[in-house]
Amino acid sequence: xxxxxxxxxxxxxxxxxxxxxxxxxxxxxxxxxxxxxxxxxxxxxxxxxxxxxxxxxxxxxxxxxxxxxxxxxxxxxxxxxxxxxxxxxxxxxxxxxxxxxxxxxxxxxxxxxxxxxxxxxxxxxxxxxxxxxxxxxxxxxxxxxxxxxxxxxxxxxxxxxxxxxxxxxxxxxxxxxxxxxxxxxxxxxxxxxxxxxxxxxxxxxxxx
Amino acid sequence: xxxxxxxxxxxxxxxxxxxxxxxxxxxxxxxxxxxxxxxxxxxxxxxxxxxxxxxxxxxxxxxxxxxxxxxxxxxxxxxxxxxxxxxxxxxxxxxxxxxxxxxxxxxxxxxxxxxxxxxxxxxxxxxxxxxxxxxxxxxxxxxxxxxxxxxxxxxxxxxxxxxxxxxxxxxxxxxxxxxxxxxxxxxxxxxxxxxxxxxxxxxxxxxx
Numbered sequence: 001x002x003x004x005x006x007x008x009x010x011x012x013x014x015x016x017x018x019x020x021x022x023x024x025x026x027x028x029x030x031x032x033x034x035x036x037x038x039x040x041x042x043x044x045x046x047x048x049x050x051x052x053x054x055x056x057x058x059x060x061x062x063x064x065x066x067x068x069x070x071x072x073x074x075x076x077x078x079x080x081x082x083x084x085x086x087x088x089x090x091x092x093x094x095x096x097x098x099x100x101x102x103x104x105x106x107x108x109x110x111x112x113x114x115x116x117x118x119x120x121x122x123x124x125x126x127x128x129x130x131x132x133x134x135x136x137x138x139x140x141x142x143x144x145x146x147x148x149x150x151x152x153x154x155x156x157x158x159x160x161x162x163x164x165x166x167x168x169x170x171x172x173x174x175x176x177x178x179x180x181x182x183x184x185x186x187x188x189x190x191x192x193x194x195x196x197x198x199x200x201x202x203x204x205x206x207x208x
Numbered sequence: 209x210x211x212x213x214x215x216x217x218x219x220x221x222x223x224x225x226x227x228x229x230x231x232x233x234x235x236x237x238x239x240x241x242x243x244x245x246x247x248x249x250x251x252x253x254x255x256x257x258x259x260x261x262x263x264x265x266x267x268x269x270x271x272x273x274x275x276x277x278x279x280x281x282x283x284x285x286x287x288x289x290x291x292x293x294x295x296x297x298x299x300x301x302x303x304x305x306x307x308x309x310x311x312x313x314x315x316x317x318x319x320x321x322x323x324x325x326x327x328x329x330x331x332x333x334x335x336x337x338x339x340x341x342x343x344x345x346x347x348x349x350x351x352x353x354x355x356x357x358x359x360x361x362x363x364x365x366x367x368x369x370x371x372x373x374x375x376x377x378x379x380x381x382x383x384x385x386x387x388x389x390x391x392x393x394x395x396x397x398x399x400x401x402x403x404x405x406x407x408x409x410x411x412x413x414x415x416x
Binding site for chain 2: 012013014017018020021024025027030031032033040045046047048049050051052053100120121138149150151152153155156159160163168169170171172173174175176177178179180181182183184185186188189190191193194197198199201202204205206
């Protein structure tokens with residue numbers, strides 16, 4: 001089972017590594033990171049330098065494509081060769097998936113036209129420019145396309161994917177192995193629960 | 209604000225990267241990864257090769273030490289120079305913290321003697337060999353020492369740390385930025401909720 005996760009300059013680290021942790025624990029799964037060029041790829045938070053041995057164009061098919069987000073995802077929208085590759089790989093996948101603003105990349109590839117989909121809450125308007133309708137759900141599935149909300153939502157997506165790729169029993173075992181019994185100490189994880197002041201502060205933090 | 213996360217061969221990726229995502233979003237925080245030797249460090253799932261520029265011994269003090277777990281954490285228990293460094297750095301920190309079996313490293317350094325603490329549920333007996341009492345909580349705090357449960361529990365730990373290092377308002381903004389509004393599709397994330405069959409399967413998966 002071949003799972004491919006593109007990384008690119010300024011990717012959001014948890015978008016990629018949350019799902020990687022769960023999916024790579026699936027028996028017989030092989031996760032490969034790919035990048036615009038082989039070599040070192042640095043995340044948006046600037047401390048996580050990942051050595052990626054494979055150029056995306058070396059991959060011609062896979063079972064699962066999982067596209068993370070981050071500031072770098074917006075830059076990748078202009079990389080025609082990458083967007084064409086996403087569109088082509090999608091024809092070979094069992095599941096084509098995104099976390100956070102990775103959905104914009106699926107949108108740019110034309111995969112979300114006429115569908116409901118989700119992304120980071122700050123990118124809801126951008127998502128709709130690709131003909132998708134933003135919906136404030138954690139994970140949105142249309143057949144083999146799954147989009148998830150911002151950053152940490154990739155973990156919920158991945159657990160659902162584990163069940164789709166294997167079975168619910170194995171997915172539950174991976175949930176237990178990763179002790180995914182979340183207990184956030186605060187309740188500001190979504191626009192529905194955060195106060196306007198917290199929303200404004202989050203926008204400030206994101207703007208750096 | 210200087211936050212240090214040791215990586216070592218066979219570290220568990222989400223243990224380290226979950227907290228990194230939240231903590232590096234704190235204004236004025238600088239997260240540094242350190243390793244037994246500068247260079248490439250590969251995780252326990254074998255696909256995430258991180259370039260770490262700094263040897264742990266180059267760091268003489270920090271505000272936060274966060275020790276991840278994974279199969280490699282057990283191997284580090286025999287690295288006397290590393291364990292001595294943890295003990296020495298602990299004297300300089302505002303918070304000394306662990307995720308998953310990273311608690312065994314704090315235990316080996318003598319920091320958990322006589323305390324309640326938590327770790328990955330599979331390591332509860334190992335933790336007690338260091339004079340700690342395992343407790344099945346998500347995060348356990350004693351003054352400046354915080355231990356958290358397995359793998360994904362580091363995210364809850366980090367959100368609590370964000371509030372301690374900054375303030376609850378900022379922590380909530382980081383929760384919203386990372387859309388940490390978890391909605392696991394299954395309820396097998398802890399020993400308290402998983403069936404005996406799921407527990408057995410998780411042990412099998414962990415044994416590879």
